[in-house]
Amino acid sequence: MQKPALTANAAGHLLLGGVDTVELAQTYGTPLVVYDVAAIRQQIQAFKESLQANGLRYQVSYASKAFATVAMYQLVTQTGIHTDVVSGGELYTALQAGLPAERISFHGNNKSRAELEQAVDAQVGVIILDNFYEIELLHTVLLEKNATCWVMLRLTPGITPHTHQYIQTGQVDSKFGFDVDSGQADQAVQQVLAIPQMHLIGIHAHIGSQIFGVQGFELLANKLVDIAADWRDRFDYVPEVLNLGGGFGIRYTDVDQPLSPATFIDHIAAAFKKRVALRGLALPEVWLEPGRSIVGPAGYNLYTVGSRKDIPELTSYVAVDGGMGDNIRPALYQADYQAVCANHLNAPLVAPVHLAGKYCESGDILIDQAHLPAVAPGDLVAVLATGAYGYSMASNYNRNPRPAVVFVENGQAKCVVARESYADLTRLDQSYL
Numbered sequence: 001m002q003k004p005a006l007t008a009n010a011a012g013h014l015l016l017g018g019v020d021t022v023e024l025a026q027t028y029g030t031p032l033v034v035y036d037v038a039a040i041r042q043q044i045q046a047f048k049e050s051l052q053a054n055g056l057r058y059q060v061s062y063a064s065k066a067f068a069t070v071a072m073y074q075l076v077t078q079t080g081i082h083t084d085v086v087s088g089g090e091l092y093t094a095l096q097a098g099l100p101a102e103r104i105s106f107h108g109n110n111k112s113r114a115e116l117e118q119a120v121d122a123q124v125g126v127i128i129l130d131n132f133y134e135i136e137l138l139h140t141v142l143l144e145k146n147a148t149c150w151v152m153l154r155l156t157p158g159i160t161p162h163t164h165q166y167i168q169t170g171q172v173d174s175k176f177g178f179d180v181d182s183g184q185a186d187q188a189v190q191q192v193l194a195i196p197q198m199h200l201i202g203i204h205a206h207i208g209s210q211i212f213g214v215q216g217f218e219l220l221a222n223k224l225v226d227i228a229a230d231w232r233d234r235f236d237y238v239p240e241v242l243n244l245g246g247g248f249g250i251r252y253t254d255v256d257q258p259l260s261p262a263t264f265i266d267h268i269a270a271a272f273k274k275r276v277a278l279r280g281l282a283l284p285e286v287w288l289e290p291g292r293s294i295v296g297p298a299g300y301n302l303y304t305v306g307s308r309k310d311i312p313e314l315t316s317y318v319a320v321d322g323g324m325g326d327n328i329r330p331a332l333y334q335a336d337y338q339a340v341c342a343n344h345l346n347a348p349l350v351a352p353v354h355l356a357g358k359y360c361e362s363g364d365i366l367i368d369q370a371h372l373p374a375v376a377p378g379d380l381v382a383v384l385a386t387g388a389y390g391y392s393m394a395s396n397y398n399r400n401p402r403p404a405v406v407f408v409e410n411g412q413a414k415c416v417v418a419r420e421s422y423a424d425l426t427r428l429d430q431s432y433l
């Protein structure tokens, strides 16, 4: 296992955004979620620049399910990109943060009537229609409100990327979107084109998450262009926007060799240009929806080491003060992570240990083989690349409060989500007596 390239100060403490992580732990407590804001800005910039360099008209829409808080939506607002939301709660948070509604796309395979009303009232940029029930429901809402809106159709393109089964979404057997091969997508486009209250801006597909190859995206680009050409010929309709979703893989451990946004985008752009020329179409506007690749690498979970259990000649468990409540991914997807000792960053590594959480589950193991120095109670461990689907999937299991979240940048730290208190845990409970 290689040591990741991280920076330490003279005391050997891990620095994030120029801030000493030991001081962060002292000030805000642990477990603590820390985001290096410059790293988020850099990734957003990399997506924008590569799309621009390829001469594409484009939109980058941050898939906010990866990490959705007021501060993150404010950062998105600053950078000028769009965002996706997948629930009334994410939409509410984005609007609270001041994100202009026209920069919001509303996704979801079972949006409720109330959520659709909320989206129409807020005048979100686009609602991505996922199924026939939703077409009907949105139509009813628009008629009642005497309103119109922009929509896209989410298609299931029949492309299966190499990733964990739970995070594949583009295969035919999926709960998301209108199936292309069986003709559902054709039926959907005809229905929507016949509804004057809906303006169909384009088509969308998302093949899955944590993808390392370009091939799935090239296939998808070809497929969407083919559908566009087919619909032009059969329905006299040409989508202005082709939205390829997100799914760009990141590095959790040495095993992962992610491609840069530039490499993904160069291949996607080349595929688009070749195919539109072949099918006699104008180059469409291209939208991408990266989530994990924007926030994942920028996030770090800090924990304090507590108990240790050594089983002679077998193995050792080192337990920290968080676990599956702040990072469910190892238990849910068998996801691997890498950790460092944040208060002795450069100390020599010893035999790997199981880095265990504090939750009442045998499966609450954050890292199966954690390569750390000899750690003792009170030491600080940083798990790397926790920024996507960590805090956003956090729970109060075992009635543990969710951690605080801190943004660090240019040597400054700012708490952007307060640590939950015990009082927060019982705030919604009602007495039965």
Ligand SMILES: Cc1ncc(COP(=O)(O)O)c(C=O)c1O
Pocket: 063, 066, 084, 107, 169, 206, 208, 209, 210, 245, 246, 247, 248, 289, 290, 291, 292, 293, 388
């Ligand atoms: C429609 C859609 N767009 C974008 C994303 C973001 O994916 P990722 O975080 O892998 O970039 C997802 C989640 O997989 C999704 O379902």
Ligand SMILES: N[C@@H](CCCC[NH3+])C(=O)O
Pocket: 065, 167, 169, 209, 210, 329, 333, 388, 389
């Ligand atoms: N939650 C998943 C990704 C979900 C993608 C949602 N479409 C993960 O942690 O990898």
